[in-house]
Amino acid sequence: MDDQNKNLILATALSFIVILVWFLLFPPPEAEPTDPNAPAVTESVTEGGVANTPTAVAGASEVQNTEAEEANAPRIDIDTPRLAGSISLLGGRIDDLQLKDYRETLEDGSPIVHLFKPVGEENAFYALHGWAPGSGLGIDDVPGPNTVWTQASTGTLTPDAPAVLEWTSPAGLLFRRTIAVDDDFMFDITQEVVNEAAGTVALAPYGIIARHGEPADAKNFFILHEGASIMADGELTEIGYGDIVDLPVVPSEGAQAEVLQVTENGWIGFTDHYWMSTLIPEPGSAFRAASKYNATRDIYQTETVLPTVTVGAGQTTEVTTRLFAGAKEWETIREYEKAGVDRFIDAIDWGWFFFLTKPIFWVLHELNKLIGxxxxxxxxxxxxxxxxxxxxxxxxxxxxxxxxxxxxxxxxxxxxxxxxxxxxxxxxxxxxxxxxxxxxxxxxxxxxxxxxxxxxxxxxxxxxxxxxxxxxxxxxxxxxxxxxxxxxxxxxxxxxxxxxxxxxxxxxxxxxxxxxxxxxxxxxxxxxxxxxxxxxxxxxxxxxxxxxxxxxxxxxxxxxxxxxxxxxxxxxxxxxxxxxxxxxxxxxxxxxxxxxxxxxxx
Structure with missing residues (x-):
């Protein structure tokens, strides 16, 4: 081996060793423990069009129910080939979700992976949907995070039987939410408003994924992205939990926030090492995507807010969005991408060398299918x-x-x-x-x-x-x-x-x-x-x-x-x-x- 080769190998090896030693001696700091049940902060709400989105922002921060109320709230069971859990009629939150195919460890009797957890449990994690009030409506005229819904359907939510929730507001608006789920990890959320009042109203549909505190199993390792992932018109933005905490305060949002306007296609949510929860508006829909942090209650939040809709007296309007909540399986995510979710496969963290990691994984995956x-x-x-x-x-x-x-x-x-x-x-x-x-x-x-x-x-x-x-x-x-x-x-x-x-x-x-x-x-x-x-x-x-x-x-x-x-x-x-x-x-x-x-x- 000539001197140039030896020097190159030596330099490469020493550089690699220095990097390893650095991350062993100076690991990323662990997040400080926080109280997920700290008192809530009520945020102000303005009127008029999509600017009313602080109501949606306050949705996660204004969950103020006691543990007893949470525990006694009526629930709709979820049972699919791959998911188990329930939906709370208190706020209509999807807040209890387990992945049947995955366990925490390889040990016998290891518990099933618990993705969503209700408020009151450690590291609460849930999805909620609703409407932000516009002209002609007040905050009490739309369903909020503490609204008690009525189940209009019967039985358990399954791929063959959607769950239907209803609530009538003091203003005479009937809100109906239909939740359907497929055989894998995708929910369809259809929000319907029936204006049974005399006047015309305006309101904007939103979706929220809220996480109380940084996940307990976060790796905090430089090679892995954990935090918010936003796809906005073909451009991927990743914001780690540490970076979300450092976001500047946006007065119009009432919180620390990063806001992106999406014109056609996109999605936003939280990605962990192996699991993911993502809000997905219909392809071709414009919406506002935001990543937020409420420092008082240590709540991380991602949200989608669609344009304001106007509903005249006697009229009905509805909006359908999707929620992915499950495992980051390559084949499953790829099928959703083929079905119209723009660049959904990029929810997997392929890194800077994506032009190598993607084909390497594909070959490895196909070999494993053949070899077993x-x-x-x-x-x-x-x-x-x-x-x-x-x-x-x-x-x-x-x-x-x-x-x-x-x-x-x-x-x-x-x-x-x-x-x-x-x-x-x-x-x-x-x-x-x-x-x-x-x-x-x-x-x-x-x-x-x-x-x-x-x-x-x-x-x-x-x-x-x-x-x-x-x-x-x-x-x-x-x-x-x-x-x-x-x-x-x-x-x-x-x-x-x-x-x-x-x-x-x-x-x-x-x-x-x-x-x-x-x-x-x-x-x-x-x-x-x-x-x-x-x-x-x-x-x-x-x-x-x-x-x-x-x-x-x-x-x-x-x-x-x-x-x-x-x-x-x-x-x-x-x-x-x-x-x-x-x-x-x-x-x-x-x-x-x-x-x-x-x-x-x-």
Whole structure:
């Protein structure tokens, strides 16, 4: 390996180590605990058109019911193939939702994932819909977050049986809300107003998703977006929980807010690591999207407000919007996108390298459908990536083999030039030109591997399909760190392994990190150690440093790296041997075991 390649690898490795150490020593701060039941703040309401939206803003902040009222409120049960829960007739909130297909952990008896929770419970999280009053109406003339609705339908909400809620206002308006749900995670919310009064009224339909406090399971990790996601006419805006807290106060909103006007297509909601709740107006509809934070009650809120509608005496109007509340499954979200939800697949956090993460995930997903094992699929994906990069790798290793052949002549040049670096560089360039050797060609495979590695890391960490995905034996969750440990002799001793992510777990590493370190060490031995003692020492320690640093990474990523190292070793050995240079692997190992006292073997 020539000096330029060594320097590039060294710089890349050290940069990667610095990043890892930084995030281990200086993790993002945890959110301070807050009281979700603190007294509410009543906000002012103005009249006239869509400007009345502070009423919608106050919806989440004005939930003032006691725990007893919340507990005793009538409810409509929800039962679908994939969802369970209920709707509270107090405010008509969808505030109790469980995902039947997903459990919190892999342990037997682990509870089902609870997405929405009613007010009064820790980290309350819910969706509510309503109307903001315009001309001719007061705040008591429209249903609010504390309005008690009447169930006009019978029985449980199912894909075959919508739930119908009704309420008549003092002004003589009949409000009807029809809630339908499909077999997956999408609700259709149809809000209807029947004007049975004498005059004309104006009002604006809205939808709200409110979250009391930052989610308890928030990762707060730089590679993952958690918080508000807004799609506005093809442009995605992501605002993390920490950034929502820092939003400026918008007087017209009565809160800290970020407001976007959507002219045709869009959606807004909260995205977590694996789950998502999103408000989706009908395609082609204009609306106002807002992300807000109520500091007094520590409530995060996203909302959609549609244009004001005018309803004359004896007239009826209705508006239908949708609510997605469920798991960020790629196939499910893609089907909703095909059905008209603009760029809905971008609700998954693909990152800056989306042009790599999307195709990498698609190939991995399709391989898993064929093979039925995500770990094996990662290995096959690695083979495919190495096959695509093989032409570059071939040129690189051929160049490295030729460089080895030129090693004696390069040593003569060094002796002849002495301390004259310029003369040495000129002599080496002439030597390369004469023998048609490009020393920079060895950099290309390394440069290509860097974005691929980070893209695969993103895919493994972010996508739901890797959550609880099994490999074999003890490796039942490829999105989690290696569960084995030297501490209990990889499960042979009767006590458990240290908690994943702890310092003890990093020290007493598992099987996969060990294999990673060994594979990197063997790959290194394809080349003699550098002549410079400092470089030799750094390269000697590098596999073991990476072994410990990556021990806490997702085991799926470690599987990829082990497979990549193994394939790279095989490729390099065979290609260099085909060029007349046979790497002295065992000789280099013996040399390294002598701590650099022996001479490198060519």
């Amino acid at each position: 094992n995500m770990g094996v699929s990662i290995i096959v994906l690695t083979l495919m990536i190495k096959a695509i990069l093989f032409p570059l790798a071939y040129k690189s290793y051929v160049s490295m083999a030729k460089m080895k052949e030129l090693q004696p002549e390069m040593e003569k040049l060094k002796e002849k030039a002495g301390d004259d670096r310029q003369q040495l560089q000129q002599g080496m360039m002439e030597l390369y030109k004469k023998n048609k050797v490009n020393p920079a060609s060895g950099c290309l495979p390394i440069l290509m591997q860097i974005p691929i590695f980070f893209s695969l890391y993103k895919v493994i960490f972010v996508t739901l399909e890797l959550r609880h995905a099994p490999f074999f034996g003890p490796f039942q969750d490829l999105s989690a760190p290696d569960p084995t440990s030297i501490f209990n002799l990889f499960g042979l001793l009767p006590w458990g392994a240290p908690e994943a992510g702890s310092i003890v777990a990093l020290i007493f590493i598992g099987i996969l990190p060990l294999l990673l370190g060994i594979s990197m060490w063997l790959q290194q031995k394809l080349n003699p150690a550098p002549a410079d003692p400092t470089q030799a020492a750094i390269f000697a320690w590098m596999p073991w440093v990476f072994m410990f640093m990556l021990g806490g990474f997702a085991s799926g990523l470690v599987v990829y790296w082990i497979a990549n190292n193994t394939i790279t070793f095989t490729q390099q050995y065979l290609i260099m041997r085909s060029q007349g240079y046979t790497p002295d692997v065992f000789g280099n190992i013996k040399s390294s075991l002598k701590l650099g006292k022996g001479k490198d073997k060519a």
